Amino acid sequence: MVKNDYYLVDSVDLQAFTISVFQKLGFSSEHAKDASEVLLAADLRGIDSHGSARLTGYVRLLKKGRINPTPKLEIEVETLSTATLQADKSIGLVSAQYAMNLAIEKATTAGSGWVAVCNSNHFGIAGFYTMMAAQKDMIGIAMTNASPLVSPTNSKERLLGTNPIAFTFPGGKYPPIVIDMATSAAANGKLEIASRKGLKIPTGWAHDKDGFSASNANAIKEGGSLLPLGGEAESGGHKGYALSAAVDILSGVLGGGGFGPWVPPFVDFLEPKHTEHGAGIGHFLGAIRVDAFRKKEHYFGAIEAWIERFKSSTPIDDDNPVLIPGEPETKMHQIRLKEGVPVISAVYEDLSEIATNLELDSIPYSKVITQ
Amino acid sequence: MVKNDYYLVDSVDLQAFTISVFQKLGFSSEHAKDASEVLLAADLRGIDSHGSARLTGYVRLLKKGRINPTPKLEIEVETLSTATLQADKSIGLVSAQYAMNLAIEKATTAGSGWVAVCNSNHFGIAGFYTMMAAQKDMIGIAMTNASPLVSPTNSKERLLGTNPIAFTFPGGKYPPIVIDMATSAAANGKLEIASRKGLKIPTGWAHDKDGFSASNANAIKEGGSLLPLGGEAESGGHKGYALSAAVDILSGVLGGGGFGPWVPPFVDFLEPKHTEHGAGIGHFLGAIRVDAFRKKEHYFGAIEAWIERFKSSTPIDDDNPVLIPGEPETKMHQIRLKEGVPVISAVYEDLSEIATNLELDSIPYSKVITQ
Numbered sequence: 025m026v027k028n029d030y031y032l033v034d035s036v037d038l039q040a041f042t043i044s045v046f047q048k049l050g051f052s053s054e055h056a057k058d059a060s061e062v063l064l065a066a067d068l069r070g071i072d073s074h075g076s077a078r079l080t081g082y083v084r085l086l087k088k089g090r091i092n093p094t095p096k097l098e099i100e101v102e103t104l105s106t107a108t109l110q111a112d113k114s115i116g117l118v119s120a121q122y123a124m125n126l127a128i129e130k131a132t133t134a135g136s137g138w139v140a141v142c143n144s145n146h147f148g149i150a151g152f153y154t155m156m157a158a159q160k161d162m163i164g165i166a167m168t169n170a171s172p173l174v175s176p177t178n179s180k181e182r183l184l185g186t187n188p189i190a191f192t193f194p195g196g197k198y199p200p201i202v203i204d205m206a207t208s209a210a211a212n213g214k215l216e217i218a219s220r221k222g223l224k225i226p227t228g229w230a231h232d233k234d235g236f237s238a239s240n241a242n243a244i245k246e247g248g249s250l251l252p253l254g255g256e257a258e259s260g261g262h263k264g265y266a267l268s269a270a271v272d273i274l275s276g277v278l279g280g281g282g283f284g285p286w287v288p289p290f291v292d293f294l295e296p297k298h299t300e301h302g303a304g305i306g307h308f309l310g311a312i313r314v315d316a317f318r319k320k321e322h323y324f325g326a327i328e329a330w331i332e333r334f335k336s337s338t339p340i341d342d343d344n345p346v347l348i349p350g351e352p353e354t355k356m357h358q359i360r361l362k363e364g365v366p367v368i369s370a371v372y373e374d375l376s377e378i379a380t381n382l383e384l385d386s387i388p389y390s391k392v393i394t395q
Numbered sequence: 396m397v398k399n400d401y402y403l404v405d406s407v408d409l410q411a412f413t414i415s416v417f418q419k420l421g422f423s424s425e426h427a428k429d430a431s432e433v434l435l436a437a438d439l440r441g442i443d444s445h446g447s448a449r450l451t452g453y454v455r456l457l458k459k460g461r462i463n464p465t466p467k468l469e470i471e472v473e474t475l476s477t478a479t480l481q482a483d484k485s486i487g488l489v490s491a492q493y494a495m496n497l498a499i500e501k502a503t504t505a506g507s508g509w510v511a512v513c514n515s516n517h518f519g520i521a522g523f524y525t526m527m528a529a530q531k532d533m534i535g536i537a538m539t540n541a542s543p544l545v546s547p548t549n550s551k552e553r554l555l556g557t558n559p560i561a562f563t564f565p566g567g568k569y570p571p572i573v574i575d576m577a578t579s580a581a582a583n584g585k586l587e588i589a590s591r592k593g594l595k596i597p598t599g600w601a602h603d604k605d606g607f608s609a610s611n612a613n614a615i616k617e618g619g620s621l622l623p624l625g626g627e628a629e630s631g632g633h634k635g636y637a638l639s640a641a642v643d644i645l646s647g648v649l650g651g652g653g654f655g656p657w658v659p660p661f662v663d664f665l666e667p668k669h670t671e672h673g674a675g676i677g678h679f680l681g682a683i684r685v686d687a688f689r690k691k692e693h694y695f696g697a698i699e700a701w702i703e704r705f706k707s708s709t710p711i712d713d714d715n716p717v718l719i720p721g722e723p724e725t726k727m728h729q730i731r732l733k734e735g736v737p738v739i740s741a742v743y744e745d746l747s748e749i750a751t752n753l754e755l756d757s758i759p760y761s762k763v764i765t766q
Contacts, residue, residue: 103505104475134475135477176717209625228599253625253634260599263624278688312477333655346548347548
């Protein structure tokens with residue numbers, strides 16, 4: 025079988041499978057459903073790296089005991105608009121959702137709500153949580169730190185994760201504006217794709233282990249580092265470093281999670297270091313009621329004007345129109361909800377192996393697309 | 396006189412002069428003092444573009460009636476943790492300070508405080524307001540939109556300002572971590588310096604008016620645009636666009652300020668467009684009590700470990716150590732507080748002209764440094 029085959033899977037079947045897997049591994053039915061929804065959202069929105077492709081990784085961490093399937097989520101500190109959640113080694117997909125619901129609840133009474141989560145694990149796509157807020161006419165903000173791959177400006181050490189940050193702004197009569205971005209210049213996945221294709225990578229994506237600009241797509245595997253957004257200092261890389269630092273501090277330092285080089289790795293074959301500082305991965309989630317600032321209809325009028333003006337902006341090239349953040353993913357969501365999710369064969373095989381090991385039926389698919 | 400002469404001015408004299416200017420132009424003594432402090436902080440921290448160098452610009456806008464010297468600052472909407480401030484055409488230096496004090500007050504009771512400001516003007520360095528929060532053991536966040544110079548990815552129109560965002564994190568026994576960054580790849584000032592020196596600019600800073608990569612340092616003057624942080628899309632420019640959009644929406648759309656192309660220009664010789672959407676420039680300020688998330692001493696222990704680990708990171712080049720955001724500016728502040736602020740001759744002459752026009756004594760200086 026060629027590597028680029030796809031199995032077309034109905035989203036209902038894909039979610040049902042994911043729920044069964046989490047339940048088999050000890051999740052409550054509620055937690056299994058919550059976790060499955062974050063992965064499904066990634067698969068539907070076309071963020072394939074963060075959907076069911078990650079299930080194998082989560083399963084391995086669960087089997088190793090690094091993710092706790094029955095966490096006791098506890099609020100450690102609380103004010104009218106803030107809280108810190110002790111996630112008890114929960115999968116991030118569950119703890120971050122719990123935290124965003126808490127942030128939304130606080131925003132309902134206090135205007136805004138902000139929840140830091142410590143002792144958590146990988147939380148999938150940050151945009152999922154911010155979209156939860158937008159459904160309640162709130163602006164959602166979400167961020168997480170991650171295991172170190174990115175070097176600060178001037179450094180040859182990996183001290184920061186790709187530390188994503190997301191914002192969702194309710195769009196009125198339009199779909200919400202969904203910003204969901206790693207604070208590194210490029211995702212590691214982009215280097216992996218270049219590596220498979222035998223391509224060089226552009227300046228500004230990565231350094232080799234000695235801190236020199238890398239054109240070799242295997243730079244990270246060979247001890248190099250990803251660069252923060254902006255790339256080299258000349259092109260603004262120090263800003264990406266600062267932004268990534270802000271995400272690390274809000275996600276880790278503020279709530280008692282791990283931070284910097286002490287954030288535990290996502291992959292099961294790397295053991296977490298003796299954690300000198302903080303516990304697990306940290307997240308930070310916020311919800312802001314738009315009508316805590318102005319009348320809802322005034323906000324909607326303004327955001328609709330914003331969307332219309334940017335969408336109608338004169339493009340450089342007529343074939344590449346100016347996009348509203350999240351627009352391609354919203355379109356993809358509609359298509360895949362109707363036509364199914366194309367699961368790449370390597371991932372489908374991994375999922376089938378999980379099915380076999382857990383004595384589950386493998387996922388039904390409507391057809392195989394060969395490319 | 397050569398262009399690169401500097402007048403060395405004691406910071407007390409510089410501030411006294413700025414206060415007198417604002418008072419002569421109708422500010423209350425309290426507002427004059429508030430405004431002068433933001434400019435002085437920029438001059439002391441070495442952010443010369445945003446200190447007394449801007450005074451002439453403010454004076455011109457005051458004389459044109461575009462800045463109101465006696466604004467009535469009013470809270471339009473309010474919840475436990477949020478507020479919107481109608482700035483009544485105030486100088487941003489005053490309204491943003493008022494707003495941050497309100498955010499701090501709300502954070503004291505609600506854990507966090509968030510204030511949107513509409514109908515305001517240029518607010519100087521964003522970092523000033525975030526440092527106010529840090530003095531109260533709070534994390535400060537500040538942002539503003541600005542007149543359009545930056546093109547969204549794929550667009551050849553200027554729709555966004557350099558839209559800065561700032562964070563200050565209390566540093567425990569160390570100086571606070573101060574992040575204060577434009578969300579464009581490079582500031583317009585950098586192009587002006589390159590233009591004066593006859594240098595080309597690197598890829599990723601700007602486009603010409605047709606949307607092609609510009610190496611010409613006069614690109615902006617000739618109708619081109621600055622690029623968002625990340626530069627071209629390949630190197631992550633769409634992320635900078637999204638980040639700048641988030642700043643624009645939080646600063647402008649949320650609180651009723653102008654947004655996108657409708658943000659009024661800072662320079663007095665460009666008339667504001669007929670404002671179709673929102674009023675004036677918008678800001679967004681936030682304060683988060685660190686002990687609304689964990690015990691203060693635990694936060695301090697963790698942030699000190701963060702600072703120590705990053706500061707001791709192995710540099711690529713021993714002559715360029717890894718810096719903590721804000722570190723160079725904090726050092727500069729200490730030096731200039733003691734030795735004086737070097738005011739470039741062109742700026743000193745502008746200030747002397749203001750002095751003559753307003754019948755004020757010109758600023759004393761200790762010596763002229765010729766370079």
